[in-house]
Amino acid sequence: MKIIQNIKIAVDAVVFGYADNKLNILLIQQKYGLGNWALPGGFVKDTESLDEAVVRELKEETGVKANYLEQLYTFGAVERDQRTRVVAVSYIALINPKNYVLKADTDAKDAKWFNVNDIPSLAFDHNEIINAGLERLRSKINYRPIGFELLASKFPFSDLEHLYQTILNKEIDRRNFRKKLLSFGILTETDEFQKIGSGRPAKLFKFNSKKYQALEKKGFHFEIKFA
Amino acid sequence: MKIIQNIKIAVDAVVFGYADNKLNILLIQQKYGLGNWALPGGFVKDTESLDEAVVRELKEETGVKANYLEQLYTFGAVERDQRTRVVAVSYIALINPKNYVLKADTDAKDAKWFNVNDIPSLAFDHNEIINAGLERLRSKINYRPIGFELLASKFPFSDLEHLYQTILNKEIDRRNFRKKLLSFGILTETDEFQKIGSGRPAKLFKFNSKKYQALEKKGFHFEIKFA
Numbered sequence: 001m002k003i004i005q006n007i008k009i010a011v012d013a014v015v016f017g018y019a020d021n022k023l024n025i026l027l028i029q030q031k032y033g034l035g036n037w038a039l040p041g042g043f044v045k046d047t048e049s050l051d052e053a054v055v056r057e058l059k060e061e062t063g064v065k066a067n068y069l070e071q072l073y074t075f076g077a078v079e080r081d082q083r084t085r086v087v088a089v090s091y092i093a094l095i096n097p098k099n100y101v102l103k104a105d106t107d108a109k110d111a112k113w114f115n116v117n118d119i120p121s122l123a124f125d126h127n128e129i130i131n132a133g134l135e136r137l138r139s140k141i142n143y144r145p146i147g148f149e150l151l152a153s154k155f156p157f158s159d160l161e162h163l164y165q166t167i168l169n170k171e172i173d174r175r176n177f178r179k180k181l182l183s184f185g186i187l188t189e190t191d192e193f194q195k196i197g198s199g200r201p202a203k204l205f206k207f208n209s210k211k212y213q214a215l216e217k218k219g220f221h222f223e224i225k226f227a
Numbered sequence: 228m229k230i231i232q233n234i235k236i237a238v239d240a241v242v243f244g245y246a247d248n249k250l251n252i253l254l255i256q257q258k259y260g261l262g263n264w265a266l267p268g269g270f271v272k273d274t275e276s277l278d279e280a281v282v283r284e285l286k287e288e289t290g291v292k293a294n295y296l297e298q299l300y301t302f303g304a305v306e307r308d309q310r311t312r313v314v315a316v317s318y319i320a321l322i323n324p325k326n327y328v329l330k331a332d333t334d335a336k337d338a339k340w341f342n343v344n345d346i347p348s349l350a351f352d353h354n355e356i357i358n359a360g361l362e363r364l365r366s367k368i369n370y371r372p373i374g375f376e377l378l379a380s381k382f383p384f385s386d387l388e389h390l391y392q393t394i395l396n397k398e399i400d401r402r403n404f405r406k407k408l409l410s411f412g413i414l415t416e417t418d419e420f421q422k423i424g425s426g427r428p429a430k431l432f433k434f435n436s437k438k439y440q441a442l443e444k445k446g447f448h449f450e451i452k453f454a
Contacts, residue, residue, distance in 0.1 A: 006273050009234050009303075009314055046233050046312055050303035074301045074316045076236075076277035085273055087236055087316075089301045 007085045011054040012041030012126065014072065014090065014133030015064065017097035018150040021162045023116045024097070025130060028061050028108035030123060035109060038123035039130070041088070042107060054091050062111040063103030066093035067149040070140075073132050080125045088124075092133045094149040141167055145186060145222050148207035156194050156202035157181075164224075172226055180224060186212040234312045238281040239268030239353065241299065241317065241360030242291065244324035245377040248389045250343045251324070252357060255288050255335035257350060262336060265350040266357070268315070269334060281318050289338040290330030293320035294376040297367075300359050307352045315351075319360045321376040368394055372413060372449050375434035383421050383429035384408075391451075399453055407451060413439040 015026035027037045040061040044053040051069065058064055072090040080086065097113060104111040114120070119130060141147045147163050160181065161174055181187060188208045193201035212222070242253035254264045267288040271280040278296065285291055299317040307313065324340065331338040341347070346357060368374045374390050387408065388401055408414060415435045420428035439449070 003235050003270050003311075005235055005270055007236050007271060008230050008232055009236055043230050043232055044234060044303070044314075047305060049305055050301065050314065071300060073298060074277065076271070076316065078274060078276055084230075087271075087277065087314075089303065089314075 007087055009044050010041055010086050010088045011044060011050055011057060012039040012088050012090045012129060013054050013058055013066075013069075013093045014039060014130055015058065015062070015066065015093040015095060016133075016137060016150065017095050017113055018163055018166070019097050019113075021166055023166050024113040025116055025119060025133075026062055026064065026095075026102070027112060027114050027119075027122070028104060029110040029112075031107050031109045033123075036123040037114075037120050039090075039126045040108065040111070041090075044089075050089050054089075054093075058093065060106040061104060061108040063105070064095050064100045066095050068094040068146055070136075072129070072136055075125055075129060077125065088129070090129045090133070092136055094146060096150060096152060098152065138167055138169075142224050142226075143222060145207065145209075145212055148209075151207075154190055154192060154204040154206055156196060157205055158196065158202060160205075168226065170226070177224070177226075184215075184220075184222065186215065186222070234314055236271050237268055237313050237315045238271060238277055238284060239266040239315050239317045239356060240281050240285055240293075240296075240320045241266060241357055242285065242289070242293065242320040242322060243360075243364060243377065244322050244340055245390055245393070246324050246340075248393055250393050251340040252343055252346060252360075253289055253291065253322075253329070254339060254341050254346075254349070255331060256337040256339075258334050258336045260350075263350040264341075264347050266317075266353045267335065267338070268317075271316075277316050281316075281320075285320065287333040288331060288335040290332070291322050291327045293322050295321040295373055297363075299356070299363055302352055302356060304352065313351075315356070317356045317360070319363055321373060323377060323379060325379065365394055365396075369451050369453075370449060372434065372436075372439055375436075378434075381417055381419060381431040381433055383423055384432055385423065385429060387432075395453065397453070404451070404453075411442075411447075411449065413442065413449070 017024045028040045030036050030038055040058055042057045070092050072092050074089045076087040102111040150163060151159055161177060165172055186208050188206045190204045190206055192204040194204055195201045244251045255267045257263050257265055267285055269284045297319050299319050301316045303314040329338040377390060378386055388404060392399055413435050415433045417431045417433055419431040421431055422428045
């Protein structure tokens with residue numbers, strides 16, 4: 001089968017990390033060209049799937065492994081890369097930054113977390129990809145329990161509240177949020193406590209993914225509504 | 228920039244049409260190979276965007292133009308096409324079949340509507356793509372007013388009810404559905420009536436997309452909940 005086509009295919013990831021009540025995105029500085037900041041990613045190898053390619057690129061360029069990876073959108077405007085025609089399959093990835101030391105390599109000169117409110121002008125259409133990724137994250141945390149992938153495995157309930165407030169960029173009704181989340185039965189109370197600020201120690205919770213999966217099979221929908 | 232990569236990129240569309248209370252999908256019979264049925268689609272040209280490619284392929288292979296087109300998912304398993312590595316960017320498309328006479332051409336020997344419950348075994352991973360498309364459609368009609376793209380421009384309210392029941396494959400509470408839809412203020416009552424069966428003529432409605440867009444800008448969310 002002969003097809004005359006001169007288009008390359010790449011994968012790019014919008015990697016979200018949450019630390020100190022801030023939502024951050026992992027960017028790399030390109031080793032070549034003008035040394036612009038860009039999303040981690042690169043060309044797909046002939047022998048790997050798209051998902052495998054993005055896992056490999058993340059590891060090579062930044063040293064991280066995503067807790068959660070989801071295909072976002074495929075960007076295919078003709079002029080998006082001035083060098084040659086490149087179609088980019090984008091992903092969102094969620095990680096807990098505390099589990100990794102960033103390590104730039106291969107095509108990346110540097111790898112760094114940037115606050116979502118302070119993203120520089122990036123290579124190609126990567127700012128547009130980030131906007132699409134943020135939109136997906138903001139929408140999806142309302143109907144899938146993916147936010148837990150951004151937290152420590154054991155967390156005080158207030159961390160979950162802050163996470164939602166930070167991602168949605170608005171105040172939430174904390175009492176209703178807590179009531180709703182606990183009513184799902186997918187959070188397990190541990191016997192451990194954590195001291196936060198000057199208040200009394202807060203109980204730590206764990207997300208019970210087995211319970212969630214069992215409930216989901218029975219038709220349970222994780223859904224959070226904010227006024 | 229030299230990249231050694233031997234991957235081709237194609238677009239494929241899951242085209243939905245609704246007629247006589249049935250949800251159908253438009254398939255083409257391949258002119259080459261074993262003459263299998265497949266989704267309309269084909270290879271992207273170097274000079275066209277992905278969206279342009281799918282519009283062109285639909286026109287060439289089936290003669291239709293979509294009212295609504297949305298990127299679905301990109302399928303990139305290594306072995307999905309035995310001939311060569313092909314990554315497929317898939318779309319869902321909605322059309323009103325009454326507006327078109329199907330006309331197969333270029334790579335298609337035939338083009339035909341198939342009921343969603345009666346899809347044959349298709350080429351490549353196209354059955355999987357259809358499943359993903361159905362899932363997207365079933366979910367999206369609950370939070371975006373895209374169902375109207377499948378109806379005539381003027382329709383009796385019962386057509387809208389049947390459409391939702393057919394797509395969701397379940398009975399809905401007709402009274403609540405009607406009340407909810409009319410409360411949005413995005414349906415315009417016309418002065419026209421249509422005779423349906425033995426009952427008295429039913430009033431025809433139109434979807435007011437300008438009104439919807441204006442409301443959406445003010446923060447209105449189209450959202451239908453079924454018990």
